[in-house]
Amino acid sequence: MNAEFPLHEHISYLNHAAVSPWPKRAQLAVSKFAEENTTFGASHYLEWIKIEEALRKRLSNLIGAASPSDIALSKSTSEALSIIAYGLEWFPGDEIIISNQEFPSNRIVWESLANKGVNLKIADISKGNAVEAIAKEITPQTKLVSISSVQYASGLKIDIDRLGKVCRESNILYCIDAIQSLGALPFNVEHNHADFVVADGHKWMMGPEGLALLYVKPDVRDKISLSQYGWHMVKHRGDYTRSTWEVAPDATRFECGSPNMLGIHALNASLSLIEEIGIDKIEQQLQSNISYLIEQLSSLPNVEILSPTSKAERGGIVTFKVADINSETLYSQLMQAKVICACRGGGVRFSPHFYTPKSVIDNAIRILKSLIK
Template sequence: MANSDGSTPDLATEFAQQDGLLYLNHAAVAPWPQRTQDAVTEFARQNVFIGARDYPRWLKVEQQLRERLAWLVGGVSSEEIALLKNTSEGLSVIAQGLEWQAGDQIIISDQEFPSNRIPWQALANQGVEVIEVNLEGDNPEQDVIDAMGPRTRLVSLSAVQYGTGLLMDMAPIGAACRARGTLFCVDAIQILGALPFSAEQVNADFVVADGHKWMLGPEGLALFYCRRAVQDQLILRQHGWHMVADPGNYTRKDWRPAATAKRFECGSPNMLGAHALNASLSLLQDTGMDAVADALQQRVQRLIAGLNDKGATLLSAPAPQRRAGIVTFRLPEEAPGDTFQRLKKGGVVCAERGGGVRFSPHFYTADSVIDQALELL
């Protein structure tokens, strides 16, 4: 793991959490690195003492963020990246932007977080049908493909399911969609920042993800990737000064949408969030996503081995090719809610999800944090 200058990130300094805190909840809201606090503090200081005098410099930070997000999504063009408020907004831009016909079908899974279910269900008044595919079979990817038919207009799936942590192989699904002319949307909030990902390799038309989980950033700022070739298929439902081709010309009466994904950003940017997320992504970029993934998988395996020793029932798939950073389990003869409360009293930050207790470490999580959490079981 090396910084861009060749030095190694000091993870103990970057994540100096308080004593007694056992943080295993990155699949919900992650702590910030120290460099992110520094970036926000400096941004606040500038606002206090000089206001927006150096706004052009802030715009460079925003552009750097777009480039880092483009890198995180597999090296796409930064012009295909929009900065939206959250995953739900990004999915809603797609849902409300496409022209639907009565009888159109959308395929999702039966394990989706509400963000990737409600925007599609809200189209029922237009005659759009949502089909939920069960993912508990031996080949969930093929089950999704088999559910596709002549009326399937879009497939929208989470790359990693939030409850069980199931990691989907998105490539064959994306290939099937592309071959049939079906749009493919990836909810990537549980994979970006945890594992390497490529929008182009999985043939994604859209990728949406908020930055507050594995990307280690703040809530309120999300990646929205729209493949250039399908950009014009989305009707713009939100308009404002920021989404036009010439946003600096305030007196111009005639206007047209920006030719880039900025057309989906109707108003002033979340510049505070941009400074924060840009700093957080710099740590992932300095470390390298392959190194991040390797370190995370070591911690996941340590958790799985410890849970097996405790006699826990693993609700997450044990196979390495089926897991990202989520480990969900339950203990025999104890309700998950009771296990969760007991862990909470012991200083463990985790979640009750997917019918059990969900642990989600990150690449920097100390072995001692994992071992102490296991001891509490």
């Protein structure tokens, strides 16, 4: 993996839950694409479309979707959530349930529906079983549950398959923000019964910012009204002589204009690496790193791990705090020492990936230990 991730020797990169480094093949794909643009313009556009088709197929395989035609390419998780939120029909008194640990993307968009008379209910998943806490909030007025598969600050992994069963039995729409798990953990829409899945590619999928997955279950697709229109979202895309048009039958109906071809080339290359290694092996190696990180943190004085430590409840995030040291101060000191991390949830967040060498974790722990002293 050293050839794919030639990270600078002076940094310890533990921030994949924020923005991941690209694998070398993504850099090469973008360089090749840039050279083609500079030398040949759009002469190779038909080949670029094949890369776009390959990306849709890889994304559909990654989430276990039935067909690449179920995959739309959005600009971001927030945009994808907004397409869902403002595409569904709402009535006064309708309820949406989220958790009290959601990233703002999966909170603000639902809060914005208050002027339509929609009530947002927030389940406290900080103590006890998260699925049960959400299920307790369900009433006959509940229309949708939206949850992050892994919580960005605590690292809590939700039992999304079980929650999906609860939603299906209650005839409730189910939306999963999978940005903190796709590329790190197995995911299957057939098993979790999701109606919607959203995820930007710049975290565990190791792609660029500005390109996201939007999955809409085929039998729910017509429930999403459109508010963006253009040449790309029509059935006969590319036939510019037509004076009439109709909405595309597949997920491209949610893509109003020209695709982000630069991002498509990069993300497709990154996902090819995930495909080659296999998501099960990636999860195994990532969890080995997480176990090692927890073990090393637990050996330090005055360190409290805030994230779940059981394998059933953890993704790729370990958040911790140190007694008598302000977490923001500690974060700043770690960053100055080239330990690339984040300050989240009242602590410092470390998030290695499957390829992260143990030596990188060891170096971060050595620096942390010196700061504690």
